[in-house]
Amino acid sequence: MLDTNTLDTSALDLIFNDARTFSAFEDREVPQELLREAVALASMGPTSMNCQPMRLAFLARGEERARILPHLAEGNRAKTEVAPMTVVVGHDRAFYDHLPKLFPHFDGARAVFADAPALAEETAFRNGSLQGAYLMIALRAVGLDCGPMSGFDRAGVTEAVFGGTSFEANFVVNIGYGDRSTLFPRQPRLGWSDITV
Ligand SMILES: Cc1cc2nc3c(=O)[nH]c(=O)nc-3n(C[C@H](O)[C@H](O)[C@H](O)COP(=O)(O)O)c2cc1C
Numbered sequence: 001m002l003d004t005n006t007l008d009t010s011a012l013d014l015i016f017n018d019a020r021t022f023s024a025f026e027d028r029e030v031p032q033e034l035l036r037e038a039v040a041l042a043s044m045g046p047t048s049m050n051c052q053p054m055r056l057a058f059l060a061r062g063e064e065r066a067r068i069l070p071h072l073a074e075g076n077r078a079k080t081e082v083a084p085m086t087v088v089v090g091h092d093r094a095f096y097d098h099l100p101k102l103f104p105h106f107d108g109a110r111a112v113f114a115d116a117p118a119l120a121e122e123t124a125f126r127n128g129s130l131q132g133a134y135l136m137i138a139l140r141a142v143g144l145d146c147g148p149m150s151g152f153d154r155a156g157v158t159e160a161v162f163g164g165t166s167f168e169a170n171f172v173v174n175i176g177y178g179d180r181s182t183l184f185p186r187q188p189r190l191g192w193s194d195i196t197v
Pocket of ligand 1: 019020021022073076148149150151152171186187
């Protein structure tokens with residue numbers, strides 16, 4: 001390990017080495033304060049021109065959650081119905097309206113995207129996805145576990161939770177305290193030589 005300011009082994013294990021993707025969770029509620037803490041931490045992650053396009057819909061069990069269930073892939077439905085908490089991670093297609101506040105030293109920031117729909121869409125999706133990843137790491141960092149899913153009808157979930165807004169769904173994450181007894185062994189990861197050119 002380099003002699004720099006770094007996380008200790010147990011912190012690295014919590015967010016990476018021992019963290020897994022969960023389909024089943026313990027029967028414990030997720031404290032709202034932890035969700036707020038994780039969102040605040042995730043918001044510190046970098047985005048291009050500080051655009052922060054991620055938008056979230058937290059769905060408690062019951063009626064709120066029921067709205068998205070018909071739009072999920074069959075294999076994702078039952079586990080999502082019973083998860084302690086679910087969040088739809090999306091992004092705001094009109095994120096650039098916030099740039100005068102978020103990137104105030106550049107007068108032309110809003111126009112860069114408002115006048116270029118393809119660039120705006122790419123930027124919203126790229127940075128919203130990054131922020132979604134920061135969120136999952138942050139959730140792990142506050143002691144929670146995640147079960148991310150992209151197996152769903154995007155248009156259906158978007159309409160169900162973000163209908164009438166400029167927000168669009170990207171992926172869904174079940175959240176709770178993971179039930180490790182349900183885990184299969186971890187699948188292999190690519191190594192340095194596979195990943196680098
Ligand atoms: C963006 C994203 C989409 C995923 N979609 C699904 C899904 O629709 N259904 C599912 O059961 N698992 C889904 N997964 C779970 C992955 O298969 C899992 O995270 C991966 O195999 C790594 O597992 P591990 O964290 O336990 O090592 C998804 C994961 C991510 C990050």
